[in-house]
Amino acid sequence: MGDFMQLGARKPRTKIRFFLVLLIAGVIAAGFWLALRRGPTPVVELATDRPAVGKATTVTATFSEPVHGLGGIRLELIQGDRVEVLDRRELTRGSLVPWSRADGTAEIALTAVVGTTTLDWLDDGDVILRATADRSVGFLRRDESVVAERVLPVRRRPPRLELLSSQHYGQQGGSGAVRYRAGETAVRSGVRAGTHESLGLGLPGGGSDEFFTIYALPWDLGDPAEVRLFAEDDAGNRVEAPFLDLFKALPARVDTISLDDAFFDRVVPAIASRTPGFDDSGTLLEQYLLINRELRRAELDRVAELSRRSEPAFLWSGPFFQMTNSALKANFAQTRSYLYDGREVDRQTHLGLDLASTARAPVPAPNSGRVVFAGWMTLYGNAIIIDHGYGLMSLCGHLSTIETAEGDQVERGEIIGRSGATGLAGGDHLHLEIFVHGQSVDPLEWLDGKWIQEKVMAKIGR
Ligand SMILES: [Zn+2]
The missing domain is CATH 2.60.40.10 (Immunoglobulins)
Structure with missing residues (x-):
C-alpha cells in the first residue's frame, strides 16, 4: 500500500520531467532543422x-x-x-x-x-x-x-621607356642589339618587329632599370615602322617607340630546284619512316610537299619553343665559326622555286647557309654554348641545336653523325659531328642556321667579328 501511495505522489513530477525532456529534444530538433534550412555558407x-x-x-x-x-x-x-x-x-x-x-x-x-x-x-x-x-x-x-x-x-600610365644606345642600322633578316631603361612597373619589354618579339632582360652590370635585348628583324618584314622598342606593365598599359635610324631591305634572291623521282625515293621514305604519325598515303610528290611545308613549320615552331628557355647568360664569345675549307652553296633568305616535271610545285624560303666541303667533313660548334637538342629533325635530318644564351641559338643540319649529346657544354670550334645528306638534302653539306629569339636571321652577320663588335657588343657596352 505504502508503495502505491509513493508512486501516486511522484506522478506529477514525472510528467514535468517528461515535458522538459520533450522540450529539450524539440529545441535540439529545431536547431538541426534550422541548420539544415539555412544550408551551407555561399x-x-x-x-x-x-x-x-x-x-x-x-x-x-x-x-x-x-x-x-x-x-x-x-x-x-x-x-x-x-x-x-x-x-x-x-x-x-x-x-x-x-x-x-x-x-x-x-x-x-x-x-x-x-x-x-x-x-x-x-x-x-x-x-x-x-x-x-x-x-x-x-x-x-x-x-x-x-x-x-x-x-x-x-595604373593609368604605361611604364617609362628610354633608349640608351644609339645608331641602330637594321637590315631585313638581320640582327642587332639595343640598350634601354624601363620603369619599375614594366613586366615585359624588348623589341617588336612585326608580330615577332625579342624580349629584353636585365643588363649585366647595369642598374636595376637597365635592360638590353639582342633582336631579330624577320626576313619577310618590309616596313621599318613596324620595328619598335616596347614596354608593358601588368595592367596592360603599353608604350612603344621607334629606334631604328636606318633600315635596309634584302636583295631578292631566287633560286630554282628541280625535283625528280630519284630524289624523292632517296629522301621521302627515309623521313616518313622516322616521323611518327606521318601520312604516307599520297604520292611521293604529295608526301614531299607535306615535309617541305607542314614539317618545316613544325620544326621551326620547335626551335621557337626551345628559344623561350634560352639561358640568360653570354655563353658565346667572338665571331661564329664557319666549317673549315667550306664553300657557300646557298644563302640566307633565298626563295626557292621547286620544279617537278617542268612546273612549279612549291616555293619556300631557305633560312640558313649551305656550306659544302668534302663528304663527312668535321663540323665545328659555331660558338660556345650548351647543346639543347641533338637528334632527328625531319627535313633537317640529323641536327644539333646549341643555345648560346640570351635567345641566340644555332642549328647544324643534314649531319651524317652526331658526336655530342643534349645537355653537353661545347666550346667554339669543338667537333660536334660530321657533315652528311640526311633529311631534305641534295648532297653532302652543312646547313647552318642562326636563330634570335626563335626567328631565323642572316648567319653572315654572326660570322663577322667586326659586325658583332660594332652592332652588338658596343650597343650594350661590353
Ligand atoms: Zn640549307
Whole structure:
C-alpha cells in the first residue's frame, strides 16, 4: 500500500520531467532543422584577367549555394568614398512558409570590365573589388551576406621607356642589339618587329632599370615602322617607340630546284619512316610537299619553343665559326622555286647557309654554348641545336653523325659531328642556321667579328 501511495505522489513530477525532456529534444530538433534550412555558407570567388587595373581589366565574380539558393548577388568597385555597382542581380526571395524551399543556386557569375576606358574617375592607387552574396530569406532564416574582396593597384600610365644606345642600322633578316631603361612597373619589354618579339632582360652590370635585348628583324618584314622598342606593365598599359635610324631591305634572291623521282625515293621514305604519325598515303610528290611545308613549320615552331628557355647568360664569345675549307652553296633568305616535271610545285624560303666541303667533313660548334637538342629533325635530318644564351641559338643540319649529346657544354670550334645528306638534302653539306629569339636571321652577320663588335657588343657596352 505504502508503495502505491509513493508512486501516486511522484506522478506529477514525472510528467514535468517528461515535458522538459520533450522540450529539450524539440529545441535540439529545431536547431538541426534550422541548420539544415539555412544550408551551407555561399561560395563567393573573385577572379581577374590581370593583376592590376589599367585601361580594361575583366573581373569575374562567381557565386554558388546549391542547397537553398541565393537572394541576390552584387559586384562593386570601391575607391576612396566612391562605390560603383558594376553589376547586380536579384535571385530567389524565399518565403515565410516554413516548409517552403527555394531552389539552389548552382553557380552564377557576374562579369564587368573595369579600367580608365569605362570609369574615367579612377585614380592611381588601389581599388577594392567586392562581391556580395545575400542568402535567400525564409522562415527562421536570417538574411546574412557573404562577401569576398580583392585589392588591385590602378595604373593609368604605361611604364617609362628610354633608349640608351644609339645608331641602330637594321637590315631585313638581320640582327642587332639595343640598350634601354624601363620603369619599375614594366613586366615585359624588348623589341617588336612585326608580330615577332625579342624580349629584353636585365643588363649585366647595369642598374636595376637597365635592360638590353639582342633582336631579330624577320626576313619577310618590309616596313621599318613596324620595328619598335616596347614596354608593358601588368595592367596592360603599353608604350612603344621607334629606334631604328636606318633600315635596309634584302636583295631578292631566287633560286630554282628541280625535283625528280630519284630524289624523292632517296629522301621521302627515309623521313616518313622516322616521323611518327606521318601520312604516307599520297604520292611521293604529295608526301614531299607535306615535309617541305607542314614539317618545316613544325620544326621551326620547335626551335621557337626551345628559344623561350634560352639561358640568360653570354655563353658565346667572338665571331661564329664557319666549317673549315667550306664553300657557300646557298644563302640566307633565298626563295626557292621547286620544279617537278617542268612546273612549279612549291616555293619556300631557305633560312640558313649551305656550306659544302668534302663528304663527312668535321663540323665545328659555331660558338660556345650548351647543346639543347641533338637528334632527328625531319627535313633537317640529323641536327644539333646549341643555345648560346640570351635567345641566340644555332642549328647544324643534314649531319651524317652526331658526336655530342643534349645537355653537353661545347666550346667554339669543338667537333660536334660530321657533315652528311640526311633529311631534305641534295648532297653532302652543312646547313647552318642562326636563330634570335626563335626567328631565323642572316648567319653572315654572326660570322663577322667586326659586325658583332660594332652592332652588338658596343650597343650594350661590353
Ligand atoms: Zn640549307
